[in-house]
Amino acid sequence: MSGRLWPVPGPRGQASVELLGLLPLAVLVALAIGQLLAAGSARELAGNAAEAGAAALLQGADPAEAARDALPGWSRDRATVDITGHHVEVRVRPRTVIPLVAERLEAHASADAGPSS
Secondary structure (H helix, E strand, C coil), X not given: XXXXXXXXXXXXXXXXXXXXXXXXXXXXXXHXXXXXHHHHHHHHHHHHHHHHHHHHHHHCXXXXXXXXXXXXXXXXXXXXXXXXXXXXXXXXXXXXXXXXXXXXXXXXXXXXXXXXX
């Protein structure tokens, strides 16, 4: 007997320890990428909704309703639509893991339905 009470970790044990050390960093990077993708999606949705609202203005329909109808279900509750003259502005807050981040990543888009008369 060599006098050891437990086996000395070999290279396989070292790799496991390194993986456990890097795992939180990998999760953090994945969450950050997910948040950036959600923010980009919110910006695209806001732009489409603003254009739909401006088109509705030109057709004599309700621009706020048209803008909200252009948004998918999850984003309707997270959107605000402002109409000023022939100008439609839409703000969409993306889904986030940390709620305080949603306001910082809020997407703004606007569209005009021509000059004010």
